[in-house]
Amino acid sequence: MxxxxxxxxxxxxxxxxxxxxxxxxxxxxxxxxxxxxxxxxxxxxxxxxxxxxxxxxxxxxxxxxxxxxxxxxxxxxxxxxxxxxxxxxxxxxxxxxxxxxxxxxxxxxxxxxxxxxxxxxxxxxxxxxxxxxxxxxxxxxxxxxxxxxxxxxxxxxxxxxxxxxxxxxxxxxxxxxxxxxxxxxxxxxxxxxxxxxxxxxxxxxxxxxxxxxxxxxxxxxxxxxxxxxxxxxxxxxxxxxxxxxxxxxxxxxxxxxxxxxxxxxxxxxxxxxxxxxxxxxxxxYIAKAHFYDRFRGRLNDRQEQAVARMFREGPQGFKGGLSAENYIAIARASRATTTRDLADLVAKGALIRTGERRHTRYALNLD
Known part of the structure; x- marks a missing residue:
């Protein structure tokens, strides 16, 4: 050769x-x-x-x-x-x-x-x-x-x-x-x-x-x-x-x-x-810094943990978006607590929700 x-x-x-x-x-x-x-x-x-x-x-x-x-x-x-x-x-x-x-x-x-x-x-x-x-x-x-x-x-x-x-x-x-x-x-x-x-x-x-x-x-x-x-x-x-x-x-x-x-x-x-x-x-990373500026002190420990985990996934985020099951695993929360936490994150503008029922997914709101 x-x-x-x-x-x-x-x-x-x-x-x-x-x-x-x-x-x-x-x-x-x-x-x-x-x-x-x-x-x-x-x-x-x-x-x-x-x-x-x-x-x-x-x-x-x-x-x-x-x-x-x-x-x-x-x-x-x-x-x-x-x-x-x-x-x-x-x-x-x-x-x-x-x-x-x-x-x-x-x-x-x-x-x-x-x-x-x-x-x-x-x-x-x-x-x-x-x-x-x-x-x-x-x-x-x-x-x-x-x-x-x-x-x-x-x-x-x-x-x-x-x-x-x-x-x-x-x-x-x-x-x-x-x-x-x-x-x-x-x-x-x-x-x-x-x-x-x-x-x-x-x-x-x-x-x-x-x-x-x-x-x-x-x-x-x-x-x-x-x-x-x-x-x-x-x-x-x-x-x-x-x-x-x-x-x-x-x-x-x-x-x-x-x-x-x-x-x-x-x-x-x-x-x-x-x-x-x-x-x-x-x-x-600029959007990440702005996100934490907007929501500093407004999230509970479980939400902070889940958000930090989402940021670690990088710009592409979780494949297909964050699910309730993902949140349960990350925050070690019950399903009822997870439902309340996710609804609160959406209401505050921290997450964007798409889909319905078992197809519901969440993404960081970085606008």
């Missing part, structure tokens, strides 16, 4: 820059919208927004790899990392590790990339992992590094990365490319082109035993932040996870060629979609 790194011109990727120019322009315009939207927040609210967006990305970048994390635990760990008040709740090593890495990426976006940074991120992600030979360093095992699926006795090989002996040299070249392609360096590249190339390039080297996907997406965030001159805070992992199969299909196809125009167009479209998702989420 011919992989990109086996070809004579590796790692000289080629692409049609002219076809990507409109996407680059759209990205810069949308970036202004995102930055402007975040400026509407007060400092305290901006901290809360940052926690919300970072925790979303932490959970989703892990979900892409099939690892399910507790969002509230991740948020608690993020708060501690940022020196903010947090709940005293148990946090698993995986949740603490991804939170530490997200904060490190967020705070060190402007610094050049180097080996210690990548080692540090890997050590954070693999905290207390007992199954890897090397943690906080590049892989050294002699076995082939393959991406496979299917039956154990008849696996489908989607990709095979360079052997471990080549990794130090490959990563030296990668870091040099990353730093010299930065906006203020010798060979600057447009934002989406640089982020897309950087992600594919890194995933093709696959330098670690595990965690390459999460670190590769962190590198894309760092690249975009350097192009914008500030942390991007866009929902990149959230957007990739929503169409995970397409993401992996694109990676697989474009790891067999050095002409990566298709990959860059896909990645650029994904980033732009992520910006739109971020704007929607920012609007949602």
């Amino acid at each position: 011919i992989w990109n790194w086996t070809q004579p011109d590796w790692p000289q990727f080629t692409y049609d820059a002219a076809s990507l120019a409109p996407l680059e322009n759209q990205f810069l315009l949308s970036s202004g919208e995102v930055i402007g939207a975040v400026r509407h927040f007060k400092d305290e609210d901006r901290d809360l927004l940052r926690i919300e967006l970072l925790s979303d990305e932490a959970v989703k970048t892990s979900e892409i790899e099939g690892e399910m994390l507790d969002r509230q635990s991740v948020q608690s760990s993020l708060r501690r990392q940022l020196g903010l008040a947090s709940e005293d709740r148990p946090v698993k090593p995986q949740e603490r590790g991804i939170a530490e890495m997200m904060i490190d990426v967020y705070q060190s976006w402007h610094t050049p990339l180097d080996h210690p940074t990548l080692y540090r991120w890997h050590a954070m992600l693999m905290t207390e992992n007992r199954h890897l030979e090397t943690i906080g360093g590049y892989r050294t095992h002699a076995d082939a590094m393959q991406i496979v699926s299917g039956r154990h006795d008849k696996p489908a090989i989607h990709y095979e990365a360079p052997p471990s002996l080549r990794i130090p040299t490959e990563m030296e070249s990668y870091i040099d490319w990353f730093n010299t392609s930065a906006p203020d360096a010798g060979l600057p590249l447009p934002p989406l082109t640089r982020a897309g190339l950087g992600h594919l390039y890194f995933e093709s080297i696959h330098p670690f035993e595990d965690g390459n996907g999460r670190i590769g997406r962190a590198l894309a965030e760092k690249s975009l932040a350097q192009s914008l001159g500030r942390p991007s805070l866009i929902a990149l992992a959230h957007t990739i996870e929503s169409a995970r199969k397409t993401y992996y299909d694109q990676l697989e196809r474009n790891q067999r060629t050095l002409d990566v125009t298709e990959w860059l167009a896909y990645f650029a479209g994904t980033v732009i979609k992520a910006q739109k998702t971020t704007l929607e989420r920012v609007a949602f």
